Every structure is written in structure tokens, then in C-alpha cells.
Amino acid sequence: MSENIFLFVPNLIGYGRIILAIISFYYMPTSPGLAAGSYILSGFLDAFDGHAARMLNQGTKFGAMLDQLTDRCGTMCLLVTLGHFYPKYMFLFQMSMAIDISCHWLHLHTSVMAGQASHKSEAANCNALLRFYYTSRPMLFFMCSGNELFYASLYLLHFTEGPIIAGMGLWRAMAYGLLPVGIFKSFLALMQGYYAALSLGAIDVQERKEAAAKKE
Structure with missing residues (x-):
């Protein structure tokens, strides 16, 4: 049976990062505590998905791309908010x-x-x-x-x-x-x-x- 790389632990962490990032985007205009907490936690988990990939031998090209896109989009959306502020x-x-x-x-x-x-x-x-x-x-x-x-x-x-x-x-x-x-x-x-x-x-x-x- 072929492996389902989309359910690898590092990629599951990556999905969690995306959810936290979206929460932070939604609350950025009105709730700084919730928005900042969600954003920083999303970024903090970035260190754990890489560690999990190495420890579990679950490094994938999909995971690397997911990680890169989450980082870039997260920073970009925060900068959009800063431009408004x-x-x-x-x-x-x-x-x-x-x-x-x-x-x-x-x-x-x-x-x-x-x-x-x-x-x-x-x-x-x-x-x-x-x-x-x-x-x-x-x-x-x-x-x-x-x-x-x-x-x-x-x-x-x-x-x-x-x-x-x-x-x-x-x-x-x-x-x-x-x-x-x-x-x-x-x-x-x-x-x-x-x-x-x-x-x-x-x-x-x-x-x-x-x-x-x-x-x-």
C-alpha cells in the first residue's frame, strides 16, 4: 500500500499552522491578543514540523512547499495589516x-x-x-x-x-x-x-x- 504523504506528521503540523494563521488574519483588525498569539504560535510550530520530518523520516517536497508558502503568505498578510495601520x-x-x-x-x-x-x-x-x-x-x-x-x-x-x-x-x-x-x-x-x-x-x-x- 502506498504511503499517504498528506497525513505525515510534519504536514499535519503544517495544516495546523495554516489554521492558526487564518485565525490571526481574521482577528488582526480588532483583537490584537488573539491575533498575535495565533500568529506567533503558527510561526513557532515551524520549528517543530522540520524536527518531526527529520526524526520520523517524513520529509517531503509537498511539506517543504507547504512550509514555504505558509511562511511567505503569513508574513505578507501581516505586512498588509501594518500598511493599513x-x-x-x-x-x-x-x-x-x-x-x-x-x-x-x-x-x-x-x-x-x-x-x-x-x-x-x-x-x-x-x-x-x-x-x-x-x-x-x-x-x-x-x-x-x-x-x-x-x-x-x-x-x-x-x-x-x-x-x-x-x-x-x-x-x-x-x-x-x-x-x-x-x-x-x-x-x-x-x-x-x-x-x-x-x-x-x-x-x-x-x-x-x-x-x-x-x-x-
């Missing part, structure tokens, strides 16, 4: 969305075309900084969680300053402190897009050479 910075949120979606998509698509097992593998990342980013789990966790907490703190700051610590609200302090993480995360995404474009161009050149050779 902070119209003065709408352009910056739009650019963040554009960079995040386009560069990740290009990197993932190029990795598949190049025959790489994963867009996170060393072979799929020729740049040393990107290799370290994807192969160092502490680095990847810090950057991804820090980026999401930066946006989450901006979201919560729209409603309240939060607990006052050393004369400053917690959400404002987190937003200031994690701003460099958000900027660096976008920089890494741009690097992904740049090197993916170079790799895709190399694939085009090779395919054109092979096509020309066949005509001869």
Missing part, C-alpha cells in the same frame, strides 16, 4: 513584501530547475553568507524569529505600548531592537534573488548551447 510607511511594507515573495520564489524555483534537493542545501547556495544562513539552525532560527517578532511588535504597538520597562514600552523597545534584523533579513533575500538570477541565467546559457549543438 501605518500608512506613512506603506511603501516600505510594500517593498518588504515584494522582496520577500519574489526573491524566495526565484531562489526556490531555480533550485528545483538546477536539480537541488532543497533550496536550503549548500549546493543551492554558492555564497558563503547564504550557506551559513541556511545551514546554521541557530542562525536561521534567530533571523526568522527575529524578523517575525519585529513585525509582530509593530502590530501590537498600534494598539498599546505594552508593559513599561526602563521608561519605554516593551513593543516599542522590541521594534527598535529588532529593526536591524528585519533590514538584514531583506538584504539576505535580495542576495538570494541575485544569485538565483545568476544561476537561472547560467541554466539558460547551457540549454541554449545544448539546443544549438543538436541543430548542428
Whole structure:
């Protein structure tokens, strides 16, 4: 009997992440506590689906795509809300969305075309900084969680300053402190897009050479 990969434990966790994300989207305009809690929990479970996939040997291409799409769509929808809450910075949120979606998509698509097992593998990342980013789990966790907490703190700051610590609200302090993480995360995404474009161009050149050779 063939395996039903859609019922693998990591994918079940992925479905749970999607449900939590949808709950957070629905309550974002009116219920910051419920929305933020659901959003952060959805992101936190991201670490568990990967761990389950490795522990249970249930890593699948479907699961990797589900994980990637949940991450990208979750961040995008939160940024849409932030653009509404902070119209003065709408352009910056739009650019963040554009960079995040386009560069990740290009990197993932190029990795598949190049025959790489994963867009996170060393072979799929020729740049040393990107290799370290994807192969160092502490680095990847810090950057991804820090980026999401930066946006989450901006979201919560729209409603309240939060607990006052050393004369400053917690959400404002987190937003200031994690701003460099958000900027660096976008920089890494741009690097992904740049090197993916170079790799895709190399694939085009090779395919054109092979096509020309066949005509001869």
C-alpha cells in the first residue's frame, strides 16, 4: 500500500499552522491578543514540523512547499495589516513584501530547475553568507524569529505600548531592537534573488548551447 504523504506528521503540523494563521488574519483588525498569539504560535510550530520530518523520516517536497508558502503568505498578510495601520510607511511594507515573495520564489524555483534537493542545501547556495544562513539552525532560527517578532511588535504597538520597562514600552523597545534584523533579513533575500538570477541565467546559457549543438 502506498504511503499517504498528506497525513505525515510534519504536514499535519503544517495544516495546523495554516489554521492558526487564518485565525490571526481574521482577528488582526480588532483583537490584537488573539491575533498575535495565533500568529506567533503558527510561526513557532515551524520549528517543530522540520524536527518531526527529520526524526520520523517524513520529509517531503509537498511539506517543504507547504512550509514555504505558509511562511511567505503569513508574513505578507501581516505586512498588509501594518500598511493599513501605518500608512506613512506603506511603501516600505510594500517593498518588504515584494522582496520577500519574489526573491524566495526565484531562489526556490531555480533550485528545483538546477536539480537541488532543497533550496536550503549548500549546493543551492554558492555564497558563503547564504550557506551559513541556511545551514546554521541557530542562525536561521534567530533571523526568522527575529524578523517575525519585529513585525509582530509593530502590530501590537498600534494598539498599546505594552508593559513599561526602563521608561519605554516593551513593543516599542522590541521594534527598535529588532529593526536591524528585519533590514538584514531583506538584504539576505535580495542576495538570494541575485544569485538565483545568476544561476537561472547560467541554466539558460547551457540549454541554449545544448539546443544549438543538436541543430548542428
